[in-house]
Amino acid sequence: MRVDLGPAAADMLFVLAGLGVLxxxxxxxxxxTDLAAAIGLAFLAGVCFVMTIAIALLTVGVPLQLPVxxxxxxxxxxxxxxxxxxxxxxxxxxxxxVGGLSAAAGHTTMQGGIAAVTIAGFGIxxxxxxxxxxxxxxxxxxxxxxxxxxxxxxxxxGSLPTDFFASSAYTFMHPDYPILVPVFESVxxxxxxxxxxxxxxxxxxxxxxxxxxxxxxxGLRRGTIFEWVPLAxxxxxxxxxxxxxxxxxxxxPMALLLAxxxxxxxxxxxxxxxxxxxxxxxxxxxxxxxxxxxxxAAVxxxxxxxxxxxxxxxxxxxxxxxxxxxxxxxxxxxxxxWIAAHxxxxxxxxxxxxxxxxxxxxxxxxxxxxxxxxxxxxxATSWLYVVPFAAALALVCLSVRQRRSxxxxxxxxxxxxFAALVWIYWISPNVPLDFYLATSAYxxxxxxxxxxxxxxxxxxxxxxxxxxAPPDPQxxxx
Numbered sequence: 001m002r003v004d005l006g007p008a009a010a011d012m013l014f015v016l017a018g019l020g021v022l023x024x025x026x027x028x029x030x031x032x033t034d035l036a037a038a039i040g041l042a043f044l045a046g047v048c049f050v051m052t053i054a055i056a057l058l059t060v061g062v063p064l065q066l067p068v069x070x071x072x073x074x075x076x077x078x079x080x081x082x083x084x085x086x087x088x089x090x091x092x093x094x095x096x097x098v099g100g101l102s103a104a105a106g107h108t109t110m111q112g113g114i115a116a117v118t119i120a121g122f123g124i125x126x127x128x129x130x131x132x133x134x135x136x137x138x139x140x141x142x143x144x145x146x147x148x149x150x151x152x153x154x155x156x157x158g159s160l161p162t163d164f165f166a167s168s169a170y171t172f173m174h175p176d177y178p179i180l181v182p183v184f185e186s187v188x189x190x191x192x193x194x195x196x197x198x199x200x201x202x203x204x205x206x207x208x209x210x211x212x213x214x215x216x217x218x219g220l221r222r223g224t225i226f227e228w229v230p231l232a233x234x235x236x237x238x239x240x241x242x243x244x245x246x247x248x249x250x251x252x253p254m255a256l257l258l259a260x261x262x263x264x265x266x267x268x269x270x271x272x273x274x275x276x277x278x279x280x281x282x283x284x285x286x287x288x289x290x291x292x293x294x295x296x297a298a299v300x301x302x303x304x305x306x307x308x309x310x311x312x313x314x315x316x317x318x319x320x321x322x323x324x325x326x327x328x329x330x331x332x333x334x335x336x337x338w339i340a341a342h343x344x345x346x347x348x349x350x351x352x353x354x355x356x357x358x359x360x361x362x363x364x365x366x367x368x369x370x371x372x373x374x375x376x377x378x379x380a381t382s383w384l385y386v387v388p389f390a391a392a393l394a395l396v397c398l399s400v401r402q403r404r405s406x407x408x409x410x411x412x413x414x415x416x417x418f419a420a421l422v423w424i425y426w427i428s429p430n431v432p433l434d435f436y437l438a439t440s441a442y443x444x445x446x447x448x449x450x451x452x453x454x455x456x457x458x459x460x461x462x463x464x465x466x467x468x469a470p471p472d473p474q475x476x477x478x
Contacts, residue, residue, distance in 0.1 A: 003199050006191035011206065013073035015039055018046030020080020025278040037220055040213025043206070044257065045279065048286030049076060051180050052331050054187075055289060059338040063158035064183065066190045118229050119216065125236065126209045133205040133246065138197035140247035146173050147250055151185035152195055166342050176339050176346040178332075180289040181250040204245050204253065211256040212236050215457070218263070224461040231457055240382040244443060254290040255446035257283045262301050262413065263454035266406055269305060272317055281324045285331030292346075293447045296420050297413075298328055301451075304412045308405050353427040362426055365433055369425035372437040373418065376445045383449050390414070390452035393459050403459060410455035417447050 019035070019042045022028045028038060050073055054064050062068065138144055150173070153164055165175040188203050189195050212232050219228030235241060245252045261283035268276040284301065287294030302325055309317040339345070352358045377387040390410070397407035421444055430436040 003192045003194065003196050006193060007188045007199070007203060010069070010187055010191040011043065011203075013070060013077075014046035014050060015043050016046070016077035017050050017073040017080070018042030018044065020077040020083075021045045021049050021282065022080075022279070024080040024083045025275050027275050027279065037217045040210040041217050041260075041279075043210040044214060044260065044286070045282055046073070046076070047184060047207075048257065048282050048289075051183050051187075052285055052289055054183055055179060056334040058154075058160050058183070059334040061159065064154065064186065065158050066187075069187050069190070118233060122212060122233055122236065126212075129205050129209070129242070130202055133201040135198055136201040136246050136248075138200070138248055140249065143248040144197075146177060147181050147248065148185060148197060148200070149173055150175075150179060150182035151189060154182060154186035155189045155195060160338065162342050165339075166344055171347075174346060176344050177250075178289045178291060178295070178335060180286060181253060201246060201248055204248055207253050207256055208236060208241065208245055211260065214260060222267075222461075227461040228457055231453070231460075234384070235453060238382075238384050238386070240442070240446070240449075244446070249443065250291050251293075251443040251446045254287050254294040255450040257287040257290065258294055258297050258447065259450035259453050261287055261298065262451050263457055265301055265305055266409060266454060266458050269308060269317075269406060269409060274320055277320055277324055281327045281331075285328055288328065288332050289335065293421070293444055295332060296424075297417050297447045297451065300416045300420065301413050302328065304409055304416065307412070308409045312405055347430065348424065348428050350427070353423055359426065365426050365428075366422060368433055369422045369437065369441075372441045373421055373445055373448075376442050377418075377448060382442065383445075386449050386456065387414070387452040390455040390459075394455055397459050407455075407459060410451065410459065414448055414451045414455070417451060421445070421447065 019028065019038065022038060022042055022045060028034060050069070053072055053076075054069065057068070057072075058064055138148060153161060164170060184203070185200055188200060192199060212235065215228055215232040215235075216225065219225040219232070222228075241252055261280045264276045264280035264283065267273070268280060284294075284298035288298045302321060306318060306321050306325075309321060376382060378385070391414070394407040394411045394414075397403035398411075400407075425433070425437065428436065
């Protein structure tokens with residue numbers, strides 16, 4: 001029984017911590033409707049925040065035992081809910097308006113009914129997926145050799161044993177990789193009281209459920225719930241998403257956090273609402289602490305956002321973006337400092353990517369990498385043409401003045417992320433290249449598809465009302 005109830009309790013702590021984070025940045029509204037609708041986003045925010053702090057504590061020698069996790073989650077929840085008169089706001093409930101926050105113009109009762117039926121159908125799908133996830137075997141190579149192996153070590157030791165991570169015998173598990181997923185799994189194993197490699201798949205599935213829930217909540221907040229329902233439901237049925245999710249690899253969790261982070265960053269570009277930027281950075285930190293590709297995409301997205309802001313009329317936006325960049329670096333720095341201090345490094349030397357002679361000697365790797373990655377992105381059996389549709393929409397939006405800067409943001413971010421993946425294959429020493437591409441390209445393109453999904457959501461509904469500010473307190477703006 002504890003195998004099921006323990007993780008459920010841990011997940012509730014993540015939700016409570018996430019609600020504290022959302023309230024601390026002024027995002028929550030004081031209504032039970034909003035509180036319930038925010039659970040998905042709160043779960044993901046709680047995972048990102050609590051796991052980032054836990055990683056930092058591990059790197060300075062603080063063991064991650066179950067009491068430490070509980071204390072950290074409860075402290076985050078209490079401090080967050082008490083901030084900004086949060087405790088009073090949470091219990092001074094208001095009469096909910098249409099859509100939970102605003103009477104979104106143009107939404108009829110029939111449309112609301114269709115949305116409700118669709119969401120109910122997703123609820124059934126989510127339950128069925130949970131039952132299926134509960135019996136999935138952990139039989140994918142990277143799941144065990146890279147991610148869950150580290151989670152098992154953390155489960156038994158509660159710390160980061162140097163003799164394990166720095167041992168040459170374990171270089172095959174890539175000890176330099178970010179460890180949010182192993183830390184997350186180890187917390188769930190501790191909540192279970194044992195290492196159950198089947199039950200852990202439920203937690204991966206819940207990340208997808210929370211993601212869809214978060215998208216629906218943001219659509220509710222934005223007044224685009226009806227427009228976003230089909231896209232939110234579609235992402236849960238994309239073959240590459242649910243297929244890879246059940247492998248217990250880190251690629252899809254990273255992509256889910258990245259998609260939300262980029263979406264909120266795009267929203268900040270339009271509204272300059274710092275609540276959006278704060279949540280965006282938190283999710284981008286979570287993505288970066290999940291996989292190296294997440295860090296690469298986060299840096300690209302923030303850099304492009306800075307470039308778009310610099311050429312626009314509102315240069316004051318560069319200052320909060322600078323703060324956001326500092327926050328991103330602070331979130332990833334503890335793990336990077338720890339592996340550097342212990343002489344742990346990966347097999348790819350980034351400095352080779354700046355060496356002209358090395359690049360020239362390995363130029364024959366460029367075109368096969370481009371072909372392989374492109375083939376994955378246009379494969380309808382994997383990603384359902386998410387990237388081509390998003391690219392076409394962004395190109396059309398370049399001709400619309402009100403959407404031009406946002407379309408440029410998504411196009412540049414997606415193209416640079418794609419180019420960065422090609423660059424990594426170009427400088428990687430892994431041979432043969434064909435085998436390397438065959439075993440990884442289908443996964444790493446999730447970075448580009450995550451950006452494309454965010455673009456589809458925002459560009460397709462840019463003309464409607466966006467995130468109204470709460471009456472108490474008002475968000476800070478430039």
